[in-house]
Amino acid sequence: MTRVIALAALLLSLSPVGAAAQETDTEKAAARDVMRKMAELEQSLDVPGLVAKLTGPNAARDAVVARARALLETELLAMADDIATHPEIGFVEKRSVEKLTAYLRQHDFEVEMGVAKLPTAFVAKYHGSSGAPNLGIIVEYDALRGTSGPFHGDQHSAQGPVGLAVAVAISEFLAKSHTAGSVTVFGTPGEEMMPPNAKTDMHLAHAFDGMDVIVRSHSSAQTSRPAPGFGTCCMNIDGVKYTFAGAPAHQLTSWNGRNALEAVIHLFNNIDAVRSSIRPEARVQGVITEGGAAPNVTPDRTAADFYIRYPDEVYLAQVTEFVDNAARAAALATGTKVKIDHYGKDRDGISEAALAELAFAYMKKFGATNVQPQPGKPQGFEETGSVSRDIPGIGVSAQSSSAPNHTYEMDADNLKEIGHRGFTVDAQTMTAILFDFATDASYRGAVRREFDGLKALFGEYLAALKKTYTVPAVGDPK
Amino acid sequence: MTRVIALAALLLSLSPVGAAAQETDTEKAAARDVMRKMAELEQSLDVPGLVAKLTGPNAARDAVVARARALLETELLAMADDIATHPEIGFVEKRSVEKLTAYLRQHDFEVEMGVAKLPTAFVAKYHGSSGAPNLGIIVEYDALRGTSGPFHGDQHSAQGPVGLAVAVAISEFLAKSHTAGSVTVFGTPGEEMMPPNAKTDMHLAHAFDGMDVIVRSHSSAQTSRPAPGFGTCCMNIDGVKYTFAGAPAHQLTSWNGRNALEAVIHLFNNIDAVRSSIRPEARVQGVITEGGAAPNVTPDRTAADFYIRYPDEVYLAQVTEFVDNAARAAALATGTKVKIDHYGKDRDGISEAALAELAFAYMKKFGATNVQPQPGKPQGFEETGSVSRDIPGIGVSAQSSSAPNHTYEMDADNLKEIGHRGFTVDAQTMTAILFDFATDASYRGAVRREFDGLKALFGEYLAALKKTYTVPAVGDPK
């Protein structure tokens, strides 16, 4: 019974993870104060009241929503079917992009191709609109890589047509009604393939600058919305590639070479060596993408690709430094050289109740199915977390399939009623949100206040984590 | 936003750990049904009512308790001080055991030394008592190994004198009052040093057979009691030693040898290789106890010592098999041989509310300080979990120090008022419990019913875990 004292430490380390974004006890402890302030912020906004007011009867809104629906039913669901049956993988979605941009040009959008040096990225601005608020719509179109070719098992095929219906309907409304506001469609390629993170690259190239709100859709087997706050579905991620260079030599005189395969092997060994010195919530996984050419020649070039994950970005930086040091150590020990390429990252995004709860109410109003009553984890409207930290927005997800994402079954649902109905609900919801945002200044103000508040709290949270995750002190060996 | 589906799986894997013994989601899920039945069992026993009745006024009990207190104050606190100032480490506690057994013999106890082949283990039975219930008292006496010699920083020095006061007082009472019942004192050495687990060895040697209840005391910085159920403070543990034999050779002709140091090194490497294929709650830690003799000779003998921990014993078996296979693989790869010695284990024990809540009430009644209102995690009355699975009992822990366990400060408190007061409260509480147990058949029945119920539920829990922890299927490589 000598271990009673250890109990407290153990419980602290293993005790409950909140329903919030904080997945570990350490994060929860660090976030306690922030969570309290966040609850106060949310209470001060009276989102339920806002939502009740906005979703009440409104003929003007209903007309714009009906227009979006009509565009889908007459033209754009057919385009979605067409893209679904001509799948193209990330960064080579040429045919899909041509379909989408041709339609946008026909409807008075000016299209800029090759944004951020990505050939299949585009930004399309409506000619007739002007001034703030700046309304953004993100659309994706890349297919998944399947064992028997590309397929649209994540239904990105419909995102473009859905977004186009919203963009055209709301643009026409703004122009016709002389309501202030500009509409921009962002074509973001290759979501399924980092590197590069297309949205992050486009954001760094200032493509999204000036947007006041951004909406988008995404396929789902259920109708849901995120809780307000900051978070991500599947941990913060660093994508890193390590390339080693050695010196070749014939096997018979291997001492004349430097072995890059030993280097990449020891990258993995070095990571394994510190797994028990890293918090257990970390997930570090890699593959060897180049493992040497011929068995009778000392390999002089090898490479590995890693996804490094941790629930928060602060400790993730420590984990990634461990992995980078593992690579540097492998090079040092083997007499090789290493190039470290931090090629991509996913981070916590920010989600706002003012947008999420309105979207949720509209989805239900427009007939969404398999509705999840409880909000999910906070998460931004795009997977990189880079854009959603700077610009408020909402990813709309009405049920559009009875199958999980990334399946052949979800691909099949692209062409079925369940798909078409979900796409239509998404388009109606996005249109209604943008209508409210463009026409109701107090709603815009609420969205802004919530976003600014959450962003500040996110900063406080990160600062608290930084204080928490101290690095153990190592003295000099004697 | 492609990872929405993964959310459910992730939340399942990382979601809250209960306040109960189940530390992981998997365990919680497996235990759900068992927890419900356990709540029903506890409710059916009406422990609060039992405790209220027993702790009410009772002159006979008060007299026996006063006798125990008097023994301490006149003789046995002095003996505790003496043992505290003559510390002896585990399995060589000769002087301490002589003091204790001499006292027991003086008070009509018959002492058997060397139980279970442990020279400093003993079992002492009171001559005058007879028949059931069989009342057991466990006492420890080994000191900690400090950098400047042994010291009693866990206050085992007082356990003997406290237990002797209880044993003598209750024995005298039974004899004098012709109450049925037998008293046995168990001297259990070397608690701080496995291997061997002395109590497990003694239990396997049938030393505790026939006991109806066992009490013991332990030092603490707070007054607390465990919740009912099954659990342990710090995970289930396997202690394993791996010894490798190779063939020696001079460094200059190392191919004539087989390197046992490489073998033990690869034991660690092999474990690291599967850390990410083992559930993250596992804790596997080892040291190299023999790492080779001379740098110019191929090491032909090495050894490592491991503690392997997991929250439950079912998955622990899988983890330990990974480690054993790591050793077998290391031997296979290096052409050496390995001996695997599973030298010790700690397992979940069983704790009963009928004993724990009565102890808690008495401790408060007798003036215990720093009282923790909430019960702690379930855990048996001894650290191996072996005895407490078979025999009901309670470890009594009134505050006896202001410092954490295993400190020089707690050692100092051995001789201070805070220590003496805590030891006295422990002795009074243990005496009162045994008095109640010996004199109140309905209380004995309640303890028994609770124990049998918990033991059955523990079996159900383990069976549920066995169904849960399936091993991934690995197909044949093609």
Place this chain on the structure above:
Amino acid sequence: MTRVIALAALLLSLSPVGAAAQETDTEKAAARDVMRKMAELEQSLDVPGLVAKLTGPNAARDAVVARARALLETELLAMADDIATHPEIGFVEKRSVEKLTAYLRQHDFEVEMGVAKLPTAFVAKYHGSSGAPNLGIIVEYDALRGTSGPFHGDQHSAQGPVGLAVAVAISEFLAKSHTAGSVTVFGTPGEEMMPPNAKTDMHLAHAFDGMDVIVRSHSSAQTSRPAPGFGTCCMNIDGVKYTFAGAPAHQLTSWNGRNALEAVIHLFNNIDAVRSSIRPEARVQGVITEGGAAPNVTPDRTAADFYIRYPDEVYLAQVTEFVDNAARAAALATGTKVKIDHYGKDRDGISEAALAELAFAYMKKFGATNVQPQPGKPQGFEETGSVSRDIPGIGVSAQSSSAPNHTYEMDADNLKEIGHRGFTVDAQTMTAILFDFATDASYRGAVRREFDGLKALFGEYLAALKKTYTVPAVGDPK
């Protein structure tokens, strides 16, 4: 000065390697008796006398040799140029084989394609010849894999035309002169690519059965011949592929998987662990040919390819067992499975002075350049060592390039005078040897006696090595 005694052991282990096939001291010691007997055998044959007699004036021989030369100059050097400029890599040499076999059919050879299930292997027998001696001619035709496509940097392009000139000239002679004897041409594909070892596979399929002698040519930057005995240029080799199967899992729940990448990594680690327990002449080198698919999925399939080399095949077996055990241990430690595929091997071949010295004398007679006066290491007439252990033969190598093998410069020399001249010398030499072998029974007898003697001594040598390479005894760990 304590290390004086170690001196003897050290000198033994590091002392001189002979100019003979025995590359290590251990081999030299084991071969001492065999070498003495071999010297006696060679002396008994009086090869210089034989060579002097055979290379003296002989009009019949000169006519056959002139015919071979004429065939080259009128047709076959052009075919060599054509094949050189239409390079095809191993096992898909369709066009080259069509050219060769068409020519053979035109000259009364019956061609069997697809020998040993190798589509581009063939055996062509001359219609008109009959009876013993059976004269074999091996020809190769596969090109090297270059970074910018296949190329004939090893001049296999000329082997076919050279061999055809010899085959046609000697066949015509046998038929015309009614000399007993049969001529067979063996088309052996893919020499540069094991697996499979085409010649070994053909030999196991009994393609070479019954041959009394085999000749072939090979490009070289010098004119040389091997010493008599047994050996190989570049150690005995085992080619082995290791394929690991695990179980896939998402990175986030990696404990549901078994990691095949860790397995293949530990294959390498396990090999490195025993490098210092293996004799230093061993060369073990591998590459990872499959290193996992995606960084966010536990790799469930990986593979590695190894060349394992040692100067002799007896200790090589121990080395290969170390590597196989490394793979088995990697699978055991990681919970994966491994498939071990011993896909190819090169072994010591046998070379005879009676053939080599005669070839050497003829090459000089026919104008070969860059002549190396000393014989090289013993080695068989083909690289696998499988055929040359069973059938006497000679690989003829007159200088045909000024550049090293496997270079673009040697490829260029295919079309130049240095190439054409070397090919012609090779063809003349091979023709003359077969003429002598067919027409001179005493020479045939000498070749046979030498071969039988060497083969028996090779067996004695291997038996001696088996006694030498004992495995260190490893006792049970205590």
Place this chain on the structure above:
Amino acid sequence: MTRVIALAALLLSLSPVGAAAQETDTEKAAARDVMRKMAELEQSLDVPGLVAKLTGPNAARDAVVARARALLETELLAMADDIATHPEIGFVEKRSVEKLTAYLRQHDFEVEMGVAKLPTAFVAKYHGSSGAPNLGIIVEYDALRGTSGPFHGDQHSAQGPVGLAVAVAISEFLAKSHTAGSVTVFGTPGEEMMPPNAKTDMHLAHAFDGMDVIVRSHSSAQTSRPAPGFGTCCMNIDGVKYTFAGAPAHQLTSWNGRNALEAVIHLFNNIDAVRSSIRPEARVQGVITEGGAAPNVTPDRTAADFYIRYPDEVYLAQVTEFVDNAARAAALATGTKVKIDHYGKDRDGISEAALAELAFAYMKKFGATNVQPQPGKPQGFEETGSVSRDIPGIGVSAQSSSAPNHTYEMDADNLKEIGHRGFTVDAQTMTAILFDFATDASYRGAVRREFDGLKALFGEYLAALKKTYTVPAVGDPK
């Protein structure tokens, strides 16, 4: 037969090691010019002529030699027996040193203790002698560590008495005959235990400065002498200790620690990773001297001890850098720190024929047994190579046992006739050499010329090796 070209490279790498100090082909190639010059140098000295002249009849010499023998027979063999039966291990040879220095003081030597901060090192100078030449005598006295205590299995027990007999006899002669010259006895402790290298430390402390020649004896199972040149028995050696510091943590929260055991394990792994990138003659072997304290605490301190060997010191520096980098990489990867302690080294020494051949002739003259006709490998008169590079000298080794060094049988021979006779031959030989050196200026000149010539050639050799051992160029990874 594609590998013909590789033959040359292979033969170069594996071909014969000379009987000289150059053990590898690379060294032999680098030494070719130096070897030629060395042969010229030796020829110019006419050592056989010198030896014939000196070993001729000489009554004065015979008298001194007889005095040395008498001292042994009357007193000093008894002292050798006494020391042999009171063995003391290195650096604590107090009793042995007291016996030796007491005797020296009795014979008019002034003794300085604690030279180079080594308590059992001493320098003893004869009072009566003066001026050049300065004659040095080295004596050792440490015993071996046996499994059942210290023992004199290397007969260092006799070195002191033998050296004392020489020192006293020659001192008395110089004084009595008024011959110029000074005698110094160097007591060098702990030869069997580096660190420290006592002789190197004493040399760095200038203890040997000014000596013109140094003699010493050593036990042996044969009578032999080294060839002239530079070399060492068992490769050049670096002794290095690596100590790692991490941060401790409880096993349950291991992420709060940094694991020094993983660091030392990866030191070994990193070395294994480059074994195939290091020339195969290297021998790198280590042991883990500290492998962690308790299995439930992250080890925060570990250590390893290595002997790193290569036939020459130039490439050895590259090997040692590999090992040092392995340690640095292990620290980098594990977040620990490492201390690298290059605690000792053995290097090629210089041996002179003028001394060795004279010693050999005298040993035979004085009745040495088991005489080896061929000179052994060049090597200095002490094992570190540090003193013998700066000062000419000779280690005299007449057979003194029938058993190998470092055996209990050799210890037993200490007390037998074979031991006593060998010690006597050593003492007579050393006395005769010093007599010749002191009395024959032309001999002194020859020794000096040879030494200076060899030292210059050694420098040339090292310079040639430096040019040979280039490090492979590793380009930047792309």
